[in-house]
Amino acid sequence: MAVAAAAAVSLMVTAVNWLIAHWWVLIVAALVVLLGGWAWWQQRTQRIQWQQAQARALRYELMQLDGLAHRQFEHAIRDLMYRDGCTDAVQVGGQGDLGADVKATDPFGRRWVIQCKHRKNGNQGAAVGTPELQVLNGTGRPVHKADVVVMVTNGRITQPGRAFARQQRLHLVDRQVLAQWAAGSRPLWELLSAVPPPRRPTAQS
16 A cells, blocks of 8 residues: 555656646646637537527417427427526426416516417317316416416317406416417517516516
């Protein structure tokens, strides 16, 4: 053990003395590290900018949304929220989702919980009614702590369902509103009425 330790110390001393004698090697190594770090940062910045540009350009037509599977529809809604500036938008739908398929925080600090009901046949499919909205109402605020609770469908919503939503301050995105949102550049909160005020100050406030 002592011999090995002595050999290790001797090797370290030799290496240090060599570096002292060849100090320019350290400068070259530092420059290589700096240049490599700068190149990595540039690539990362460009990738983020490209992803952001893609998100801002995201558009869907109703026929595209109609052709999606239910889980794909949830992902599309998540991506639209991300396009609108909700950088933490996440798809959480699945078994045991407790009425939440997409969660997001908008640039104004409001927490959104969205339930998605995809209809393969669009308006010809089964209408979203009061029972589905009751489930969402029972979990949106009490369980998920949402500021804005939304039902999104590419189909229809019954009149009793609409009445229930107004009573319980639920927001509805039916086929018509979805078409405007998915095909345009306006964020969802500009298309809905009676959305809660921002949680944090904004440039407009």
